[in-house]
């Protein structure tokens with residue numbers, strides 16, 4: 001085994017795909033703490049209060065002795081925020097996506113997945129043994145074609161991110177809902193990078209009336225939201241009906257066979273939600289700043305993708321170029337990470353804008369990039 005480990009590490013190095021851990025260094029243009037809540041004073045206070053109230057750990061799976069009233073209250077508050085009948089709180093987005101997809105599928109299920117969906121979605125498909133059909137990124141015409149050609153009697157699941165994590169663009173949600181109805185498929189939307197930024201009170205793309213008729217929200221069978229990004233904490237919610245929640249509690253292995261999250265986190269999420277609902281001005285400024293930076297980079301003829309979100313990829317194609325550029329930016333005081341295969345196909349810098357970034361910060365970045 002040791003020889004295999006050394007050989008695989010050498011192979012990664014030779015392809016410039018070797019990774020090392022590096023601490024935050026410089027102005028944050030790379031985290032997913034879009035509303036800067038991870039350092040918020042009220043949240044820290046709430047977390048300490050939660051520890052005093054509930055202790056440090058949950059001590060067991062929620063189906064054993066790990067269940068707490070605070071989980072149920074937070075699930076109800078979350079569901080109300082995102083206009084869902086109910087929600088289930090789990091350890092993180094990875095466990096939510098992989099566990100959800102696994103427990104909904106079997107080897108005869110066909111899962112239609114956007115080509116650029118997150119690894120946690122792909123791993124769920126892999127674990128379940130379902131049949132995977134990739135459709136071209138955001139191409140609902142291609143999806144329709146694949147659905148049309150598929151076995152009409154097969155169980156079908158369509159899954160997409162709303163805001164794509166590495167490309168920053170947004171799925172055609174109305175079209176996905178239309179197709180799911182037409183082909184009687186189950187629809188899963190991962191709102192990890194939309195929560196806090198888009199939709200009414202930051203509740204996600206599904207709550208953006210310009211993208212989806214509000215009466216159609218219940219057509220999205222499962223919406224996955226993480227608490228590790230805009231909410232400034234960790235954990236994840238699966239927003240769904242009470243009936244489906246009952247099913248997940250009984251069937252979802254990443255929920256059943258894992259210690260319940262720290263109750264103080266659920267407690268603190270309530271504070272986070274209350275704050276985020278009031279952050280319309282921050283959302284507007286942040287998106288205006290993203291628009292400003294994107295335009296400035298385009299004027300410099302940099303290859304940014306056509307995005308509308310707080311995530312701006314600068315595609316450089318080449319691993320070494322991306323690594324060198326990231327290192328140079330770090331020396332200039334900007335924390336912008338190189339993202340390389342296999343995370344993405346084309347190496348890039350992934351720039352994310354948070355609510356504390358100012359126009360001066362952006363101008364300084366534009367000058368050196």
Ligand SMILES: Cc1ncc(COP(=O)(O)O)c(C=O)c1O
Pocket residue numbers: 092093094095097118120161165190192193226227228235236
């Ligand atoms: C789109 C998407 N879904 C799910 C996850 C996983 O969420 P978590 O970090 O809470 O495990 C991430 C990122 O980490 C993500 O970008």
